[in-house]
Amino acid sequence: MYVITFANPKGGSGKTTSAMLLAEQIAISGGRVSILDLDPNANILAWAEGRQAEGREVPFVVHARPQAEETVELIDSLVDSTDYLIIDLEGSKDQIVTFALSRTDLCVIPLDGSPMEARQAAAAVRLVQTTSNMIRTPIAFTLLFTRTNAAFQTTDERDVRAEMELNAIPILPVRLAKRAPYTRIFRDGVLLAELTELVAAEHAGKTASVTDKALKQVSSAIGNARDYAQAVVHALTEEGAE
Numbered sequence: 001m002y003v004i005t006f007a008n009p010k011g012g013s014g015k016t017t018s019a020m021l022l023a024e025q026i027a028i029s030g031g032r033v034s035i036l037d038l039d040p041n042a043n044i045l046a047w048a049e050g051r052q053a054e055g056r057e058v059p060f061v062v063h064a065r066p067q068a069e070e071t072v073e074l075i076d077s078l079v080d081s082t083d084y085l086i087i088d089l090e091g092s093k094d095q096i097v098t099f100a101l102s103r104t105d106l107c108v109i110p111l112d113g114s115p116m117e118a119r120q121a122a123a124a125v126r127l128v129q130t131t132s133n134m135i136r137t138p139i140a141f142t143l144l145f146t147r148t149n150a151a152f153q154t155t156d157e158r159d160v161r162a163e164m165e166l167n168a169i170p171i172l173p174v175r176l177a178k179r180a181p182y183t184r185i186f187r188d189g190v191l192l193a194e195l196t197e198l199v200a201a202e203h204a205g206k207t208a209s210v211t212d213k214a215l216k217q218v219s220s221a222i223g224n225a226r227d228y229a230q231a232v233v234h235a236l237t238e239e240g241a242e
C-alpha cells in the first residue's frame, strides 16, 4: 500500500481538491483507493455520504477522522484492502498530522505561485523533514503547483519555482491549473468523469459553439487531472524518490 498525504498549513491551498482528483484518477485506472479524511471540514466524507445516500457510485472507500492516537493503527489496518491510501490533512500542526506523516510514502504539498503560499509550503517541508528525523526514516515529498493559470506562468510562480529549485526542493512536473470543473466536484457531488454527460445535458438546445466550449473545458480538466495523477504515481514509484 502506498500512502500519499496532502499537507500545507495554508488553508485553502488545494489539499482537498487535489486529493479528490488523485483518488478518482487512480480508481479509474484500476487501483484500490481509500481516502482518510483528516480535514476537520470533512468535505470528502460528506461528498461520499451524499452520493451513497442517493445510491450513486463511490469508487473508493472514505474513512472518517479517528481519535489522533488511533491514526497509525487505522492506516496499518488498510494494508490488505488498499493499493493507494490518500490522506487529506488539516492545515494546522495538530498531533494527528505527525501521526499521518509517519506512515506517508509521498507527501504532496499544494501551493499556488504566490510568495505567501511559498512560505507556508516551506513550513510544510520542514514539518515533513522534522517527522522524518523523528522516525529516522526518509519521507519523500514534492511540491504541487495548483490553482495556477492554465495558459501561462506568472512572474511570481516563476520566481517561487526558481527559489525552490535552488533549495533542491522537488516539484511535481505537472501543474494542476485553476479550472471551473474542479470546483463542481464538491458543489454538485459529482465525479470529474460525470461532468461530460452533465455539461452536455445542461447545454441541450444551446448553440454548438457554446456547447463545444463548455465540453472542451471539461475535457481539458480531465486531461490535466490524468497527467497530474500519473506524475504523482510516477514520483511515488520511481526509485530513490525524495
Ligand SMILES: Nc1ncnc2c1ncn2[C@@H]1O[C@H](COP(=O)(O)OP(=O)(O)OP(=O)(O)O)[C@@H](O)[C@H]1O
Binding pocket: 010, 011, 012, 013, 014, 015, 016, 017, 018, 039, 041, 089, 090, 091, 146, 147, 148, 176, 177, 178, 179, 180, 182, 183
Ligand atoms: N485546481 C483548482 N481549480 C479550481 N478551484 C480550486 C482548485 N483547487 C482548489 N480550488 C478551490 O479553492 C478552494 C480551496 O480548495 P481546497 O478546499 O481544496 O483547499 P484545502 O487546502 O483543502 O483547504 P483547507 O485548508 O480549508 O482544508 C475551494 O473553493 C476549491 O474549490
Ligand SMILES: [Mg+2]
Binding pocket: 015, 016, 017, 039, 041, 088, 089
Ligand atoms: Mg481541505
